[in-house]
Amino acid sequence: MKISFLIHTIYGIGGTIRTTLNLAEELANRHEVEIVSVFRHRDDSAFALDPRITVVPMLDTRQGSADRQDPLFAEPAVAFPRAEARYKEYSKLTDERVRAHYAVSDADVVIGTRPGLVAYVARFAPPTAVRIGQEHMTHNHHRAALREEMYEHLDALDAFVTVSEGDAQVWREKMPLPTTRVLAIPNSVPEPSVAPSDGTGQTVVAAGRLAAEKQYEVLVEAFAEVAAARPDWSLRIYGSGDQRDRLRARIDELGLYNAVHLMGPHSPIEPEWAKGAIAASTSRHESFGMTLVEAMRCGVPMVSTDCDYGPREIIQDGVDGLLVPVGDVRAVARALLRLIDDEDLRRGMAAAAWRNARRFDPGVVTKQYEALFDELAAEAAQRADIPGITPVADCTVAPDGSLDVTLAAPLPKGFERGARLVCTRTGAHTEMRTYDFDARGSATVPAGEEFSEGVWNVFMELAETATRGRVSARVVDQRGALHAAERLTPGGAVRNLVPYEDKAKGGALMLRAWHRPIHAEAADVQVDGAKVTLSGTLLGPAAITWEPILMLRRRGRPSDEIVFPGVRVGEDGFRFTFSSTVPAASQITSHDVWDAFVRYSPDAPPVKIGRLLDDVVMKQQIYVYPHTVMAKKRQDGVARAVAKRVLGRPRKKVRVRVYYTLSNDVALNVVDL
Incomplete structure (x- = not known):
């Protein structure tokens, strides 16, 4: 059987690369394996590559490469989902290269390793190949716009594999895919190249990206309690990331600079796990929890937050580790002290961790994938005889x-x-x-x-x-x-x-x-310089019970409001006249957006004003109103006036415009010119 992995790049460092290589190397014992790397940005991979695995780069993006000069390289991708986080890195050239590769491929199984590449698999994999998408994040991690784009691609797969059963269940509930098998197969972690921890040290070890979702500040604050009670114990945190300076400051603020150490990134990490007597993770969420398995495979018991979704499927609470509530500093401290103070418990959990983590061995995980390949192969062969439909x-x-x-x-x-x-x-x-x-x-x-x-x-x-x-x-x-x-x-x-x-x-x-349920339908919008008149009708099971009020709310900061009085017109109508100089004077960014609401009753929440009841789906480019240009307000007006008089600098201006949003609601923007 020939198995093809489609990955963003095999030449970088990351969890997806590492787990793909673990699986590919084990499969190479019995199958032909290729890794199709969309990008090659460096000469060699950061990881050692098994010579049995064929690596096929699609685009060479190294400095001076011919691919960077190809005209298609500058054109945006068509087949890659626009809402995907890496969309801007893809192009028509990546579309074409991946399509061309699989057009002549003899792969029996094609596996996409991120959402955009799953879309490529759905579009370009050979008709007879088993098509599999992998989810290395979670359903809730993705924006709704991406999930919407991905639906038809996921629906075209034979199987969609998450790394935790909890996440698989969320996908089944929130995005039913009648023709696609949705299941969980965990990531694999190989047997460490070092002997297990002997448990004699007095070090707590944590590792991973120093990112906000890992919540290392919770661990540091919990360790302040540990250090106060057991000053001979220390905490080592391995990894790099944008939270390093913040953590360093918090460590210093708590006076923990002799007890808590930021060790930087370390590869391989197994020798560092083996130095620990206890491992810790305080993440807000995890799709799987590779570091948990790594520590356990090194014979180190784990204290982890019981976050969605991986930890509770990896750790047996009270057997090979302890689970604590997310964000609970006291609970983390109590769990650490419990293991520190009870050596028999700690050693028993360490032995159980080493034993239980063997279920994540690449050989065990690969058998689950091979069983899936075999089950789906017959269905894929039959699909080749079914004509596609393009209605x-x-x-x-x-x-x-x-x-x-x-x-x-x-x-x-x-x-x-x-x-x-x-x-x-x-x-x-x-x-x-x-x-x-x-x-x-x-x-x-x-x-x-x-x-x-x-x-x-x-x-x-x-x-x-x-x-x-x-x-x-x-x-x-x-x-x-x-x-x-x-x-x-x-x-x-x-x-x-x-x-x-x-x-x-x-x-x-x-x-x-x-x-x-309740809607304010916009009618006429009149613009006369800075004066704007907006009228409309309230519809639905509600009535205007007082003189209506126009509320402009700043996008992204809904607590910022500008209020204008209006008049009631007939039974259900309203009309507002206001000056656009007011939102212009309240500008705080180079592009402020103010959404328009009407408050029709003192006891009811305001409702958006929009234009929905006609045949124009996208009004933004159809209903266009005159804009107003005015001088930009300056907080330091006297100093600016002096500068203008002395240096002759012109005062900057802003453009104010009423327009319809993508959902056909009324808004007003203030934009620097």
């Missing part, structure tokens, strides 16, 4: 708000029954709506169907083969959306569902849904 459809909005989606071509022969339209949206959870196609190839989304607010993807699914294809738009008739206001029921929620073609996704048919 194209027309979509019409009826006056009553229902949507009719009609395929532009007949269904594949033999699949006329069981085809359905699938609409999905991924946020905190993945939501799904399904509608059957009739014999004519039409599916109807009924009027009044409840879609939560946001962007929905549209697929066609053939139930018989469990294949799914994104629907491309041919003609989208949105005229029925012009009647959205007429369809509102008195006292009912405000809803609108508008189909559109997304050219950025290759002409995909998409749905934009709005659903608000």
Whole structure:
């Protein structure tokens, strides 16, 4: 069997690289293994590479390389998800190189090791290959925008593997993937090259990135209690990161400079674990917990926070280590002192840690992967005989708000029954709506169907083969959306569902849904220099009970508010007239954004003002209002005036503009010119 790992780079240092190499080296005992490294930024890998493993770099980004001069290198990627953290590092050249590599690949299994590369696997892996995505972080770690982009790619995999069962369960609950097996297989840690700790030392050891989520300040503060009670014990923290200076200052502030030492990065780390009598981890969250297993494999008992998700699946509390609440300084101190003061307990846990951690040996973990490969291989072979589907459809909005989606071509022969339209949206959870196609190839989304607010993807699914294809738009008739206001029921929620073609996704048919229990619908916006007049109507089960108030809230700092009085117009209308010089004078960044709300009653929370009830999906570029340019306010006005008079420097200006956000809500921005 040939197994291909697709990794960002094999030439760096990191947990994903290390665990990939552990698995690849063990697989190389029985299989052909290649590691496809998208980037090569240095001559040699930081880790020793097993000569049995073939390393295939896609792009050479070393100084002076020809790849850096390729015109495609400067063009943004199309196949790589835009919400992925490393999106800006990818390009059309990476798209093309990875596609070309797998177009002629004979790999039996292809494994993607980060979200963007999982998308590459879903798009480019050979049709007969088993397609596997690995999750080295957690579901909750990823932004909703990335989860939304990844849904269709994860849905195209044979298996999606997390490193903890807790995280796998979250994926199953929040993003159901009917055609993809979601399971947990832990990372592997090889047997240390040093003898286990003899437990005779008086050192507590911790290791990992000095990053905020590791919460080393909790460990340092806990050790202040330990040092006061047991001054002959010390704490060593190994690693580097942006929290080093802050930790150093806290150590000095607590007077622990003789007891707590920042040791810097160390590789290999096993000899340092073996020096310890106790190991500690105080992370806020962990996807797995490699350092826990490393310490335990060196025969060191662990004190760890019981964070999501890894520690509780690695440590048996009271057997091979102790679990304590996240962020609880006193609990960490008590656990450390318990092991310090009870040598028999400490030695018993050390022996159990060394024994129990053997379940993470590469040989044991690799057998789980091999069993998965074998189970999925037959399914992948059958998939090669199933034709892919690339549906194209027309979509019409009826006056009553229902949507009719009609395929532009007949269904594949033999699949006329069981085809359905699938609409999905991924946020905190993945939501799904399904509608059957009739014999004519039409599916109807009924009027009044409840879609939560946001962007929905549209697929066609053939139930018989469990294949799914994104629907491309041919003609989208949105005229029925012009009647959205007429369809509102008195006292009912405000809803609108508008189909559109997304050219950025290759002409995909998409749905934009709005659903608000109470809504302030914007009408006219008049701009006369710095004077702005904004009017609209309150909709839903609410009523204006006093003279309405306009509230502008600074984006990112909602406690910063500017309030303007308004007038009630008729029964449900409102109108505000205000000067944009006020938010301009309150500017604190080079680009301030103020969101607009209306307070319609003293006892009710304010609601956003937006324009939702028509056929225009994205109003930002359509409803454009004049902007106002004014002199920028200066805090040190006298000094600046003197400087201008003496040096002749012009005063800087700002532009103030009312506009619609991506969600079609009213906002105002103040931007330096």
